[in-house]
Amino acid sequence: MYPDHTPQRAVEVHQPTPIPPPVVHPAPVVPVQPGTVPTVASVVLPDGRVVTGYAIDAVRPEPVTAKPAVSRAAVNVALGGVGFLAVSGGLLLLTSFIAALTAFIGQLITLAAVIFGGWIAVQVFSTSGNQGGGTTVNIRKAVIKRSHFRG
Template sequence: MVHLERRPAAVEIHHPVPTTVHRPAAPLMPVQPDPASAVQSIVLPNGQVVTGYPLTPAPAPVPAARPAVSRTAVNIALGGIGFGAVCGGLVLLTSFIAALTAFITQLITLAAVIFGGWIAVQIFGATGRHSGGTTVNIRKAVIKRSHFHG
């Protein structure tokens, strides 16, 4: 069995060299250098050379502004206020119903007293005086053979 030994090939590092091109003179404008356009080379621990553009880290996302008070707390507070308003109205409603019931009870009692008094006057007031009606005196009668003898 033949065992071949592999040796790493020689690593060549190429650095880009800017070329100068002679152009006609043009007005120069100040330009800020772009940090991402510079080519960099990195030698790794195993001897590899990586050449490329540097990466700029992405900016961290800005968290959305949160309101000072959460919506849930606002909804609970509004529900409590509404419930308190309803309870106050229910207390007033039950008080009104109780007062109306007492008033109707008093009216029925008053009507019964007045009507009962009028009936009592009609029954007991007629015995003491004559009101021009017919008076019938019943005497001892003898009934013989379907004839009335008085």
């Protein structure tokens, strides 16, 4: 090949695809009733000139709705506080009831221990053959041993 010769490439031609214009629907025409013709007003300035024009009503702002004196958030917080106080009173009573019940059960256990312990003591310190209650000591043998009596 020749040094100044470059190979030719095939040229591709792309034709753009036309985009159809958007479909525009015309807005419906609403017949407007002609208003009353405003009155013409004339004003005399201090230097004697007269200015004439249409009288324009002053723009009146829309009435502002009255806001409540207290916001809804404040009312909700207050109602939540009242509810919490009501529940707290009930919880306090429940806690007092549980404490009283615990003390009552503890006293019942103590009473049962005293009664059962007393019954055990009576069983240990009483003899089955002696109805008088108490311990019998054979004094005769004790006297004999002390006095050296021989008989």
